[in-house]
Amino acid sequence: MMKREILITKDGSPTIEIAEMNVTYHSIHGAVQESSHIFIQTGLLPLIELKQFEIINIFEMGLGTGLNAMLTYEAANKFQQKIKYNAIELFPLQEKEYTLLNYAGKEIILQLHESKWDTDIVFNRYFSFHKTNQSLLGFSTDLPFTLIYYDAFAPAAQPELWTEAVFSQLYSWLVPNGILVTYCSKSTVQKTMKAAGFTIEKIPGPPGKREIIRATKPNK
Numbered sequence: 063m064m065k066r067e068i069l070i071t072k073d074g075s076p077t078i079e080i081a082e083m084n085v086t087y088h089s090i091h092g093a094v095q096e097s098s099h100i101f102i103q104t105g106l107l108p109l110i111e112l113k114q115f116e117i118i119n120i121f122e123m124g125l126g127t128g129l130n131a132m133l134t135y136e137a138a139n140k141f142q143q144k145i146k147y148n149a150i151e152l153f154p155l156q157e158k159e160y161t162l163l164n165y166a167g168k169e170i171i172l173q174l175h176e177s178k179w180d181t182d183i184v185f186n187r188y189f190s191f192h193k194t195n196q197s198l199l200g201f202s203t204d205l206p207f208t209l210i211y212y213d214a215f216a217p218a219a220q221p222e223l224w225t226e227a228v229f230s231q232l233y234s235w236l237v238p239n240g241i242l243v244t245y246c247s248k249s250t251v252q253k254t255m256k257a258a259g260f261t262i263e264k265i266p267g268p269p270g271k272r273e274i275i276r277a278t279k280p281n282k
């Protein structure tokens with residue numbers, strides 16, 4: 063197991079660093095700032111505003127700290143939008159790690175980490191949660207998703223998670239008009255997404271990141 067350490071980012075919120083892999087779970091410029099910009103503002107809110115989906119089914123690649131899930135839980139309650147949140151995580155944080163994550167919604171973070179694997183957990187009338195302890199590679203699902211938070215480590219660290227085969231699979235899991243958001247805007251990744259069928263939009267990124275990607279499955 064590689065050594066993971068807590069790192070405090072520039073907005074004061076914590077993240078995890080794996081020095082050996084040269085990765086952090088979020089931007090060092092601000093973990094909460096980055097997650098809310100990319101996944102909530104760019105991914106979730108436009109879908110909520112459409113008022114088209116009674117339930118928004120989210121798939122998150124890499125539950126990690128649970129921060130994206132916590133912010134999504136808060137948005138579900140604030141906007142009274144029903145959300146089914148499905149997350150996959152191959153290397154879950156241990157208790158001694160997640161208990162150190164001092165996010166504003168710490169109680170929720172604990173509940174996310176302590177909830178049972180492979181079980182639908184109803185948090186309240188707006189938010190239910192299901193987590194799976196396996197690799198994205200080889201994972202299959204019948205559930206169509208409305209929104210994918212693609213939050214794998216960068217291509218330099220994990221190239222096998224940024225291939226056309228992976229994006230074709232993600233594409234097949236989305237409903238028409240469904241979207242995938244990611245922090246990674248490398249041109250090779252954009253090409254790979256296009257080859258898998260996605261329509262790409264470049265959106266200004268959070269501090270420290272010029273642009274991020276919103277990829278839509280066209281309604282053919």
Ligand SMILES: C[S@@+](CC[C@H](N)C(=O)[O-])C[C@H]1O[C@@H](n2cnc3c(N)ncnc32)[C@H](O)[C@@H]1O
Pocket residue numbers: 086087088097123124125126127128129130131150151152153154196197198199213214215220
């Ligand atoms: C950038 S971090 C995710 C950060 C997370 N979304 C958060 O809010 O804290 C990438 C995550 O993907 C996980 N991971 C790495 N390889 C994986 C794989 N093949 N399948 C599923 N999860 C994987 C890592 O353990 C890590 O938690």
